[in-house]
Amino acid sequence: xxxxxxxxxxxxxxxxxxxxxxxxxxxxxxxxxxxxxxxxxxxxxxxxxxxxxxxxxxxxxxxxxxxxxxxxxxxxxxxxxxxxxxxxxxxxxxxxxxxxxxxxxxxxxxxxxxxxxxxxxxxxxxxxxxxxxxxxxxxxxxxxxxxxxxxxxxxxxxxxxxxxxxxxxxxxxxxxxxxxxxxxxxxxxxxxxxxxxxxxxxxxxxxxxxxxxxxxxxxxxxxxxxxxxxxxxxxxxxxxxxxxxxxxxxxxxxxxxxxxxxxxxxxxxxxxxxxxxxxxxxxxxxxxxxxxxxxxxxxxxxxxxxxxxxxxxxxxxxxxxxxxxxxxxxxxxxxxxxxxxxxxxxxxxxxxxxxxxx
Numbered sequence: 219x220x221x222x223x224x225x226x227x228x229x230x231x232x233x234x235x236x237x238x239x240x241x242x243x244x245x246x247x248x249x250x251x252x253x254x255x256x257x258x259x260x261x262x263x264x265x266x267x268x269x270x271x272x273x274x275x276x277x278x279x280x281x282x283x284x285x286x287x288x289x290x291x292x293x294x295x296x297x298x299x300x301x302x303x304x305x306x307x308x309x310x311x312x313x314x315x316x317x318x319x320x321x322x323x324x325x326x327x328x329x330x331x332x333x334x335x336x337x338x339x340x341x342x343x344x345x346x347x348x349x350x351x352x353x354x355x356x357x358x359x360x361x362x363x364x365x366x367x368x369x370x371x372x373x374x375x376x377x378x379x380x381x382x383x384x385x386x387x388x389x390x391x392x393x394x395x396x397x398x399x400x401x402x403x404x405x406x407x408x409x410x411x412x413x414x415x416x417x418x419x420x421x422x423x424x425x426x427x428x429x430x431x432x433x434x435x436x437x438x439x440x441x442x443x444x445x446x447x448x449x450x451x452x453x454x455x456x457x458x459x460x461x462x463x464x465x466x467x468x469x470x471x472x473x474x475x476x477x478x479x480x481x482x483x484x485x486x487x488x489x490x491x492x493x494x495x496x497x498x499x500x501x502x503x504x505x506x507x508x509x510x511x512x513x514x515x516x517x518x519x520x521x522x523x524x525x526x527x528x529x530x531x532x533x534x535x536x537x538x539x540x541x542x543x544x545x546x547x548x549x550x551x552x553x554x555x556x557x558x559x560x561x562x563x564x565x566x567x568x569x570x571x572x573x574x575x576x
Contacts, residue, residue, distance in 0.1 A: 286404075
């Protein structure tokens with residue numbers, strides 16, 4: 219019996235157009251991601267920075283509503299760019315000041331060798347062995363020249379070329395991040411509404427809740443990692459200056475950056491304490507080390523759990539696992555992606571295991 223043309227198709231034929239549309243959408247999304255894969259880290263950083271600064275941008279927008287489209291996006295984008303560029307400029311200026319002294323030191327070393335420094339004898343462990351090795355390899359000009367001759371010049375040039383290409387690539391990604399950040403500030407309200415509607419249509423009410431939870435996780439992570447880490451760097455920078463550590467401002471900035479990553483700050487202030495001990499100021503070195511341990515203990519066990527866990531409603535163990543696992547998998551970007559993913563998974567688990575009525 220022939221089929222009635224007025225009846226809708228059934229079976230696999232009915233699902234054909236839907237499957238074709240799904241395949242087309244999936245193919246286009248994959249092609250788009252493959253096309254932009256080199257810029258995905260820059261896009262992710264721009265989104266994270268925009269989320270972190272959005273509350274302040276909203277307050278400024280309510281106060282000056284006529285400047286939301288151009289002036290405020292430019293001001294906030296410039297301020298965030300300077301937040302990264304000023305420390306790099308400080309490092310560049312310091313490196314430039316030290317370059318002349320380093321070149322003179324290398325020239326003197328090639329002519330007369332490097333005498334062992336006095337602080338080697340003050341090291342509590344391995345001082346005698348290090349002094350003996352220094353005498354055999356660095357104090358004698360001929361031994362030092364032989365040691366320097368082992369360096370392959372072509373390898374050094376190749377490493378310098380690779381470093382230059384990598385630096386240029388990162389500069390381009392940073393510029394693209396800043397450009398994207400401007401458009402996110404300018405069109406952030408419309409983009410947020412579109413993202414919430416898309417998540418609600420695709421995944422229902424759970425999708426919108428997951429998106430809001432991930433945004434809250436980024437806010438808590440920025441407050442708990444970045445701001446607390448910079449605070450640790452400020453306190454320890456003051457301690458470096460009082461104890462007489464060389465270049466306390468630069469070392470304080472390095473400590474603040476290292477403190478963003480859990481368990482990384484002790485490496486920096488521990489090295490500063492060793493420098494003081496090697497210079498004969500063992501008491502000051504011990505004081506810097508103990509003060510650094512106290513600051514890190516309070517920050518990691520009281521301040522950070524309250525900020526991150528309070529924003530994401532996550533146990534600090536999950537936050538810590540998300541941070542460390544994210545750094546291992548995604549690099550510095552994982553500092554924010556890891557806790558956000560843990561927050562989304564925890565919310566899904568809570569909704570899946572919640573008791574049902576009846």
